[in-house]
Amino acid sequence: MIDVNAIGKSIVKKVSAASMASDERACGRIIYSGDGIIRVSGLSGVKYNELLEVQGGYKALALNLEQDSVGAVLFSGEDKVCYGDLVYSTGETVHMPVGECMLGRIVDPLGEPLDGLSEIRATQSRPVEFPAPAIMDRGKVNEPLQTGILAIDSMIPIGRGQRELIIGDRQTGKTAIAVDTILNQKGEDVICIYVSIGQKASSLAKIITTLRNNGALPYTCIVSSTADDDAPLQYLAPYSGCALAEYFMYQGKDVLIVYDDLSKHAVAYRTMSLLLKRPAGREAYPGDVFYLHSRLLERAAKLSEEKGGGSITALPIVETLAGDISAYIPTNVISITDGQIYLESELFNSGVRPAVNVGLSVSRVGGSAQRKAVRQISGQLRVNLAQYRELAIFMQFGSDLDAETQKTLSRGAKMTDTLKQRQYLNYSVREMIVLLTVSQSDLIDKIPEKKMTAYNEGLLDYIHANHASLLEKIDPDSSISDSLRADILSVAEEYINCSVGAQPALEGEEGKNSSDTK
Amino acid sequence: MSSQNKITAKVILARKPDSETMEKIEAFVRKRGCANAVYEIDSGIIGGIIVYIGDIVYDGSVKSRLEKIRSGIAD
Numbered sequence: 312m313i314d315v316n317a318i319g320k321s322i323v324k325k326v327s328a329a330s331m332a333s334d335e336r337a338c339g340r341i342i343y344s345g346d347g348i349i350r351v352s353g354l355s356g357v358k359y360n361e362l363l364e365v366q367g368g369y370k371a372l373a374l375n376l377e378q379d380s381v382g383a384v385l386f387s388g389e390d391k392v393c394y395g396d397l398v399y400s401t402g403e404t405v406h407m408p409v410g411e412c413m414l415g416r417i418v419d420p421l422g423e424p425l426d427g428l429s430e431i432r433a434t435q436s437r438p439v440e441f442p443a444p445a446i447m448d449r450g451k452v453n454e455p456l457q458t459g460i461l462a463i464d465s466m467i468p469i470g471r472g473q474r475e476l477i478i479g480d481r482q483t484g485k486t487a488i489a490v491d492t493i494l495n496q497k498g499e500d501v502i503c504i505y506v507s508i509g510q511k512a513s514s515l516a517k518i519i520t521t522l523r524n525n526g527a528l529p530y531t532c533i534v535s536s537t538a539d540d541d542a543p544l545q546y547l548a549p550y551s552g553c554a555l556a557e558y559f560m561y562q563g564k565d566v567l568i569v570y571d572d573l574s575k576h577a578v579a580y581r582t583m584s585l586l587l588k589r590p591a592g593r594e595a596y597p598g599d600v601f602y603l604h605s606r607l608l609e610r611a612a613k614l615s616e617e618k619g620g621g622s623i624t625a626l627p628i629v630e631t632l633a634g635d636i637s638a639y640i641p642t643n644v645i646s647i648t649d650g651q652i653y654l655e656s657e658l659f660n661s662g663v664r665p666a667v668n669v670g671l672s673v674s675r676v677g678g679s680a681q682r683k684a685v686r687q688i689s690g691q692l693r694v695n696l697a698q699y700r701e702l703a704i705f706m707q708f709g710s711d712l713d714a715e716t717q718k719t720l721s722r723g724a725k726m727t728d729t730l731k732q733r734q735y736l737n738y739s740v741r742e743m744i745v746l747l748t749v750s751q752s753d754l755i756d757k758i759p760e761k762k763m764t765a766y767n768e769g770l771l772d773y774i775h776a777n778h779a780s781l782l783e784k785i786d787p788d789s790s791i792s793d794s795l796r797a798d799i800l801s802v803a804e805e806y807i808n809c810s811v812g813a814q815p816a817l818e819g820e821e822g823k824n825s826s827d828t829k
Numbered sequence: 830m831s832s833q834n835k836i837t838a839k840v841i842l843a844r845k846p847d848s849e850t851m852e853k854i855e856a857f858v859r860k861r862g863c864a865n866a867v868y869e870i871d872s873g874i875i876g877g878i879i880v881y882i883g884d885i886v887y888d889g890s891v892k893s894r895l896e897k898i899r900s901g902i903a904d
Contacts, residue, residue, distance in 0.1 A: 325901045334893065338886040353884045368900075399886070 408433030459495030459737025470680030472613025479654030506552035509575035545579035563619030699723025728763035
């Protein structure tokens with residue numbers, strides 16, 4: 312039953328609120344419009360980054376304040392505004408609606424819903440441009456953010472409040488790592504924000520489906536600007552996403568934000584800058600393209616306990632061309648972030664997935680956030696793998712090798728195989744400890760080469776089925792005792808004996824698993 | 830201040846004002862540093878008045894009020 316009185320009352324309330332609004336405003340007239348850029352004469356009181364309102368209800372952002380005119384970019388209505396149209400200043404910057412109601416939603420960079428669900432009734436909003444937390448407000452990064460990916464959590468650990476760049480060529484699994492990380496935050500009390508900047512709408516739709524099917528949408532918000540959106544919207548998207556993340560961070564919550572990707576963001580900003588006739592610099596990017604990303608990524612932080620202890624962990628993504636990490640945008644973002652995960656197409660094509668280049672990937676602050684047990688057993692892993700790679704390159708030409716070298720090579724290959732992981736198959740910390748312990752023991756010699764990945768997956772299933780208490784015994788926050796290590800190895804050996812003898816069954820099981828996940 | 834005095838205000842009305850309204854408008858315009866004003870009749874604003882002084886617009890038209898109400902209800 313619709314309550315007519317209530318509707319009437321709310322209309323009266325809204326009408327009275329509307330008429331009370333002030334009607335004295337600064338205005339100007341459009342003297343040029345083209346390529347989404349307008350020049351406005353008048354508007355003498357306007358400030359930098361102020362939101363403008365164009366006759367007809369379109370929004371624009373004032374970016375160039377010149378002697379006789381103001382240069383602004385239109386968010387919409389590029390083909391609707393006319394010469395001579397009135398432009399009003401609003402006295403405020405762009406705001407993003409924030410709140411719990413944004414979770415599970417897909418919105419554009421101005422906070423309008425794109426998912427066809429109900430309208431968003433946010434009671435609060437935050438400016439999209441906001442100063443980063445001050446030095447004294449920051450705490451130490453000391454809590455891990457588990458990605459669920461063995462290669463990353465063991466060797467390139469990410470802490471809450473860290474900024475870790477994911478960099479690599481196209482089609483190397485950059486987005487896959489980010490999506491896997493979001494999926495792994497299920498039940499971890501981490502709010503996730505995925506910002507798509509200039510992505511193909513089809514890829515974004517696929518990501519949304521993945522998140523929905525895996526139950527990750529209820530704790531995720533997607534801020535979307537696709538390749539067909541105007542450059543100003545693509546430019547705004549990461550800042551809008553960050554404003555939303557800040558809302559949760561200042562409430563003391565942990566937030567993970569993915570910027571996919573910042574190279575397209577720089578391109579969108581370059582488009583705007585060139586059209587606004589700002590001087591072009593290296594690769595035609597404007598002079599402030601470094602500041603563009605540094606002010607964004609500085610907003611990711613871990614707050615001190617006095618400030619609530621919340622955090623924003625940022626995973627910016629940058630796409631390189633032909634592996635060139637010395638291009639302008641990659642070097643900029645590498646120098647801003649606290650480390651990078653470098654993905655290589657060569658590794659990807661040879662079947663190493665995730666295609667992490669362990670030698671070039673680093674995490675500058677995550678080490679102190681790593682769980683104690685993981686740190687203990689992964690300490691040697693990086694060194695061992697480096698030794699193996701060096702030897703493998705050196706031995707490429709040699710035919711007859713002594714037994715010791717052959718053993719090192721075979722161990723290295725198996726260790727590399729251990730780090731291979733199927734997409735959407737995330738490991739828990741305890742599972743990682745088991746796999747790392749096994750891969751660094753003598754037991755690894757008994758497992759046939761090329762069967763390592765299958766063995767690992769089988770072993771975890773076997774433990775879950777037959778030795779569930781073993782996983783409970785592992786305490787990730789204290790070091791692994793010798794007796795626990797022996798327990799893990801004895802179970803692993805037990806599984807070798809029952810699986811290696813029954814190879815076809817193992818392969819059948821693997822086939823079943825992969826069809827399950829697809 | 831002398832340059833301010835040279836600014837001409839532009840006043841838009843829906844219909845021809847009576848002398849009392851004229852006086853009010855002139856007082857309003859003079860208070861904001863304008864020596865003279867040009868008048869324009871535009872029935873498109875339905876009713877009320879719009880005054881442009883330099884960059885500032887004082888919009889008291891019925892049309893813009895109605896638009897505000899429309900967008901207020903739509904939100």
